[in-house]
Amino acid sequence: MAEKASGAPYHPLGHVTGSTKYQQVVEAAAQLFADRGYRGTSMRDIADAVGLHAPSLYNRVHSKADVLRAIIDSALDGLVDAQFQAISSTPDVELQLRRAVEAKVLFQAQHPHFIRVLALEVHHLDEQPRGVVTDRIAQYEDSWLALINRGCASGHFRVASVELLVPTLLSMGTQSAAQSALNLSMAQVAYHFGDMAMRLVEPAGIPGRGSTDVDPGASDISRSA
Amino acid sequence: MAEKASGAPYHPLGHVTGSTKYQQVVEAAAQLFADRGYRGTSMRDIADAVGLHAPSLYNRVHSKADVLRAIIDSALDGLVDAQFQAISSTPDVELQLRRAVEAKVLFQAQHPHFIRVLALEVHHLDEQPRGVVTDRIAQYEDSWLALINRGCASGHFRVASVELLVPTLLSMGTQSAAQSALNLSMAQVAYHFGDMAMRLVEPAGIPGRGSTDVDPGASDISRSA
DNA sequence: CCTACCGATCGGTAGG
DNA sequence: CCTACCGATCGGTAGG
Missing domain, CATH: 1.10.357.10 (Tetracycline Repressor, domain 2)
Incomplete structure (x- = not known):
């Protein structure tokens, strides 16, 4: 299902702190995307995290x-x-x-x-x-x-x-x-x-309430807006 | 708490489909940010949504x-x-x-x-x-x-x-x-x-279970990874 | 509220 | 895996 660019074998659950450089790239990207968002993270950020220059990333992955x-x-x-x-x-x-x-x-x-x-x-x-x-x-x-x-x-x-x-x-x-x-x-x-x-x-x-009947009006609260 | 740039009065819960241009800008931005993310939305996108050109937005707001x-x-x-x-x-x-x-x-x-x-x-x-x-x-x-x-x-x-x-x-x-x-x-x-x-x-x-004691080992499932 | 434009940064490529 | 570089797009400003 997932793709890769180079010879690194893909392993579905292999992100147990990856051993291959490809896994390192994916894990570093996951952490950066989680922190800053996808658009807030540049390929240069990912490259820095794994000790590469940005263009070298494209030997490991096809695209961001x-x-x-x-x-x-x-x-x-x-x-x-x-x-x-x-x-x-x-x-x-x-x-x-x-x-x-x-x-x-x-x-x-x-x-x-x-x-x-x-x-x-x-x-x-x-x-x-x-x-x-x-x-x-x-x-x-x-x-x-x-x-x-x-x-x-x-x-x-x-x-x-x-x-x-x-x-x-x-x-x-x-x-x-x-x-x-x-x-x-x-x-x-x-x-x-x-x-x-x-x-x-x-x-x-729920004890004290016999059924799960819907009765939306029972506890309505008047809204300000 | 919230700021504005021009004379539009700020109203905390005033986003009931805004009447002022400032409210229109904020609401359009909310929809765009929700759909594409903050970094995935440009000031030009917001401007288009309210019928303005991007630089004119800065008459309504200080910054993105x-x-x-x-x-x-x-x-x-x-x-x-x-x-x-x-x-x-x-x-x-x-x-x-x-x-x-x-x-x-x-x-x-x-x-x-x-x-x-x-x-x-x-x-x-x-x-x-x-x-x-x-x-x-x-x-x-x-x-x-x-x-x-x-x-x-x-x-x-x-x-x-x-x-x-x-x-x-x-x-x-x-x-x-x-x-x-x-x-x-x-x-x-x-x-x-x-x-x-x-x-x-x-x-x-929970009926059939007397207490809420913690017993994590009772139902552990062997994980693959 | 417009046109024109800026410096910075982006994803990705060239070429080795 | 590097240096050099590209076209595109970004947030924001100038000046009126």
Whole structure:
């Protein structure tokens, strides 16, 4: 899926602090894009970060856009893989959800720069590769939707709106800044988010309120503007 | 707080489709920054959007960075105001939380471009104004933390980690794309998110699991990388 | 609010 | 993997 220019072999999840120069370039770019944005980072910035001059970068990559594409593909590879492993690890839908959230939160904590670029910079891709990426993102979100729907169908989950729940689950643990300030391990953070997810799907619902009926007028607040 | 160059009066929440040319500039810039990013948008783009030539923009604003600052201030004004109104509307901490979530989700749905710029482009501000903005964001987040802590102290809420809950609450309804595809009104969407928030704080916890003890090893999943 | 224009920086190429 | 350099575009100014 991702492309490269020279002989460096591509490895989907190989950004565990890369050994090849290509991986070093992609990782340095991910950190810079995450900090300053895609348009706020020049090829000279990336070259400096890996100890090269800007024109020499083009022996490793085809273009700046290809570097962005490699980062986004890598991030998506990790998320999709984590989701696949969580779901295939057990037939228990509750355990699937808990493990899916934990695996996602852990991957996000381990690769915050890639995740941030995926979340913020997709719109800088050209139309064609952007379509491929957004299709893949849609597939990934559908796998979460299907997981929740399975749990609802089997009676293990009860949820007012699957379409509003899934984005909430997907946003969990996205801001790694606050987490690192806590005295919790990544595994503990992941576990807490798993707990929150289970709360959001539990069939018991909210005590003191019998159903999940929609009654928007019950607590409206008069707005100023 | 926000600045302007000419005689246009500044109005904190005045971006209800602006009447003055200054407001038109800020709103057009918000939409462009949200779509293409701050660095991906030129002053010429903004000028085109309001029917001016680029140099004429400087009769309305001091610089491109000032436009970004005005957008971010406006978004923060709206969030802070919504939070203040929700909390001061009732002494009931549960109702405070529900209304705070609803008001926040509603404001986000009404001003998606301003919210997106606030979330994505703060790092393009110069160090001094960025410090002011990040301080204000921290204050805003603290008001959520205090709200949850009040509920926990009074026994109305029970939560495993306030520090991990608050970011989850703050991320609710941030992606307005999925919401608009649903056949729900903004008020209904807000109500659903309010429900989710109440689920996350309810003292009953998760049935079938007695406590909120941390036991990260219970459901670990072997990772590939 | 316009035309004309500036210095700086950008992604990328030439040629070795 | 380097030096030298290109056309394009940027934020912003001059001067009226």
